[in-house]
Amino acid sequence: MSWLGGNGQTTSRRSGIVTVLDIGSSKICCIIGKLKPIEAGESLRGRTHQVRVIGIGHQKSQGVKSGMIVDLDRAEQAIRLAVDAAERMAGLTVDSLIVNLSAGRMKSQISTATINLGGHEVDASDITKVLAAGAKQALQVERELVHSLATGFSLDGEKGIRDPRGMLGETLGVDMHVLTGDAAPIRNMELCINRSHLSVERMVATPYASGLAALVDDEAELGAACIDLGGGTTTISVFSEGKFVHADSLPVGGIHVTLDLARGLSSSVETAERFKVMHGSALPTGADDRDVVNVPPVGAEDGDMPLQVPRAVMTRIIRARVEETLELVRDRLAQSGFGPTVGKRVVLTGGASQLSGLPDAARRILGRNVRVGRPLGVAGLPEAAKGPAFSSAVGLMIYPQVASFESGRVTGFLRMRSTGTGGRLGRVGQWLKDSF
Secondary structure, three states, X not given: OOOOOOOOOOOOOOOOEEEEEEEOXXXXXXXXXXXXXXXXXXXXXOOOEEXXXXXXXXXXXXXXXXXXXXXXXXXXXXXXXXXXXXHHHHOOOOOEEEEEEOOOOOEEEEEEEEEEOOOOEOOHHHHHHHHHHHHHHHOOOOEEEEEEEEEEEEEOOEEEEOOOOOOEOOEEEEEEEEEEEEHHHHHHHHHHHHHOOOEEEEEEEHHHHHHHHHOOHHHHHHOEEEEEEOOOOEEEEEEEOOEEEEEEEEOOOHHHHXXXXXXXXXXXXXXXXXXXXXXXEOOOOOOOOOOEEEEOOOOOOOOOOOEEEEHHHHHHHHHHHHHHHHHHHHHHHHHHOOHHHHOOEEEEEOHHHHOEOHHHHHHHHHOOEEEEOOOOOOEOOOHHHOOHHHHHHHHHHHHHHHXXXXXXXXXXXXXXXXXXXXXXXHHHHHXXXXXX
């Protein structure tokens, strides 16, 4: 099934409606949006549709740890509540959705493939063939394909072709960015959604979605990194020449800062979270030693005296974890080989990027220009959902508009097994045909 047919309308059962589910470690968010074709605008090029949010529901996450389902029953309950709230607001029911994926030890590879054209014009079936050949090379046992994206085509060895359709040549080549993940977390995510009587239309890597929402066109074109600092995971995506070229994921996020605070202050996790949001900072200030915070001890009863803790103690605890996380990000970027591509452009997004002083800490440790990115290109979001915490959810709404030239996991593992309808490549071919 494709969302956007060749005529610019969605071909889903309910024309023009897209539903997304962002399953995070701190919140689960469902958004229902209406897609409307637009004239090519200048501010966000490459977008084919306007997206207007008509329903949104979010819940405190349950049964999810570092982006992975760890308790099926609790996660299913939270998903049902979030989807139900969005459906009630939109006044409709949904049966399939686009879901994000942050767990599963994501691995990016560059893959190349060529096919023989025999001198005829390149058509959609040739693109299908060459994409399938490139994706096949990268798959390994117990790994699942999450994305296989064409980053560039070549004809007879001449590189740099963005869209080869209609061109002539003897051989068609493709350079691909293939992103794979461990099979088990992907299958469990899908099982959990199926148990909520919903089906997975497509899984999209969280770093890809966040980059689509938070980067402006010039950044994506010139080369930039988007770092999504979530509750339980930190994901990294690199974009260059408008294409998603690299992804990485770390199982550490804002929740770990909260747990460090709870241990260091001997407080409850809820108290530590509140203090982190209200008083926490990743940067020390001159007043930190003078300012004192009253912390109720764990299990405190009425009449118990709170502990008086200097803010400097809190800042030291937060700073240690933040610096460690940013150093890991810096090292991963260096190892990826895309450091020069990124240059000085780094965009921070995700809920944990809102921590006071974090952009300054990131500038110092990453040695690059840093800005905090909020989700762009979607209308009708309530005020509470316009912050960086909702970037990946908004990116999932944008994804169907940029999904051409991708072969991959069009339908889920379980659904394919149970329905036996044509297999993965048959569906990819149909999808590409519809999309063009």
